[in-house]
Amino acid sequence: MINNFKLGGIIFIYLFLLFFINGCTTPEENAINKGPEVYTVEIKNMKFQPEELTVKKGDTVIWVNHDIVTHCVTEELTKAWTSGKIAAGGSWKMAVENSYNYFCAIHEVMKGKIIVQ
Amino acid sequence: MKQFMKLNMAIVVCSIIVFGSAYAQKNPKLTDPEIASVAVTANQVDVNYAKIALTRSKNSDVLKFAQTMSDDHTAVINQAVALVTKLKVTPKDNAVSRKLLSDAEKTKKQLIAKPAKAFDKAYIDNEVAYHKAVISTVEGLLIPQAQNAELKKLLQDVVPTLKAHLAHAEMLQKKIEKK
Numbered sequence: 001m002i003n004n005f006k007l008g009g010i011i012f013i014y015l016f017l018l019f020f021i022n023g024c025t026t027p028e029e030n031a032i033n034k035g036p037e038v039y040t041v042e043i044k045n046m047k048f049q050p051e052e053l054t055v056k057k058g059d060t061v062i063w064v065n066h067d068i069v070t071h072c073v074t075e076e077l078t079k080a081w082t083s084g085k086i087a088a089g090g091s092w093k094m095a096v097e098n099s100y101n102y103f104c105a106i107h108e109v110m111k112g113k114i115i116v117q
Numbered sequence: 118m119k120q121f122m123k124l125n126m127a128i129v130v131c132s133i134i135v136f137g138s139a140y141a142q143k144n145p146k147l148t149d150p151e152i153a154s155v156a157v158t159a160n161q162v163d164v165n166y167a168k169i170a171l172t173r174s175k176n177s178d179v180l181k182f183a184q185t186m187s188d189d190h191t192a193v194i195n196q197a198v199a200l201v202t203k204l205k206v207t208p209k210d211n212a213v214s215r216k217l218l219s220d221a222e223k224t225k226k227q228l229i230a231k232p233a234k235a236f237d238k239a240y241i242d243n244e245v246a247y248h249k250a251v252i253s254t255v256e257g258l259l260i261p262q263a264q265n266a267e268l269k270k271l272l273q274d275v276v277p278t279l280k281a282h283l284a285h286a287e288m289l290q291k292k293i294e295k296k
């Protein structure tokens with residue numbers, strides 16, 4: 001009986017804490033205070049997924065290579081920046097300041113786009 | 118009448134043999150060790166073409182493409198070898214892998230004999246044709262006949278790579294034609 005009481009108390013405290021912690025970080029509040037966000041582009045089956053990604057200035061984008069071949073991420077128009085080789089299973093990240101069309105300079109038919117809102 | 122029936126029967130039997138073997142030749146039955154051998158051979162053939170291009174071409178687009186072919190097809194071979202080692206399967210040569218090798222031998226000789234001016238076009242044209250042929254072999258023969266699920270999955274995973282290579286080769290083909 002006492003055990004049941006104790007258990008009930010623990011559950012109550014747990015639920016209370018859960019509610020309290022959740023209450024502190026509601027999604028809306030997150031949206032107000034948040035710093036830069038991190039987005040992932042999967043490189044899979046010779047495609048950037050998603051091909052087009054919209055972010056805010058200063059957000060970070062991570063490209064993850066799930067293929068068995070080496071890829072890269074390179075600015076398309078003037079090759080202003082490049083990841084260099086991203087080996088199979090590897091990844092590369094960049095904080096984004098501008099909108100870019102990019103491509104894989106190793107497989108030139110693979111293209112992607114980042115739009116800074 | 119009896120004679121006629123016999124003749125008819127003979128015609129039917131003969132046509133089954135003739136068309137049957139033609140069909141078998143078009144769609145040979147391959148075991149997993151044979152499929153593994155075809156897969157490794159098909160990739161090795163393209164690595165060998167790339168080696169010729171890397172020594173003969175002066176065009177930076179073609180050189181880059183050839184390096185990509187060498188790197189990617191080597192990566193596929195390594196993946197295939199790792200899988201057959203894990204599965205304890207020994208690749209077994211067969212009619213399809215032997216045909217790939219004998220055709221490649223002829224093409225290699227033609228590429229080496231091409232005058233320097235005509236080399237890039239000959240190499241890229243062959244890359245377009247070869248990738249088309251390999252895609253149809255992998256999709257039409259190897260994937261449907263592979264028994265082991267991991268071998269089937271590896272073959273399926275390779276198709277997007279082959280298709281990207283084909284698109285890349287076709288892009289270079291247009292670029293070279295414009296020159």
Ligand SMILES: [Cu+2]
Pocket residue numbers: 070071072104105106107110
């Ligand atoms: Cu790539």
